Amino acid sequence: MSIFLIQMLAIFAIFYFILIRPQQKQRKQHQEMLGKLTKGDNVVTSGGIIGVIVHATEQALTIRTAENTRIVVDRGHIGRKIESE
Numbered sequence: 619m620s621i622f623l624i625q626m627l628a629i630f631a632i633f634y635f636i637l638i639r640p641q642q643k644q645r646k647q648h649q650e651m652l653g654k655l656t657k658g659d660n661v662v663t664s665g666g667i668i669g670v671i672v673h674a675t676e677q678a679l680t681i682r683t684a685e686n687t688r689i690v691v692d693r694g695h696i697g698r699k700i701e702s703e
Contacts, residue, residue: 652693655679660700663691668700 655661659671661681669681672688679696681689 651699652696655693655696655699660702662697662700664695664697666697667691 655671655674657671657674660668661671661679662668663681667681667683667689669683669689671679672682673680677693679691679693681691683689
């Protein structure tokens with residue numbers, strides 16, 4: 619019985635360090651990035667729309683995708699920030 623318990627603990631530890639912990643770390647980094655978004659940042663939404671933030675509130679961002687096109691997007695649906703070269 620003790621061998622079975624040790625094996626189950628080892629499997630749980632492996633899953634934790636290979637799957638759960640890296641996912642939590644990535645989620646934390648994404649939340650920090652979302653909190654730092656400001657006007658003028660280039661972003662990509664989770665749907666693949668690329669644009670520049672023209673107005674930011676706590677819950678939503680207004681993104682300019684073309685000269686006369688603006689889209690209001692929930693802050694949580696921003697996939698990543700594009701860094702300027």
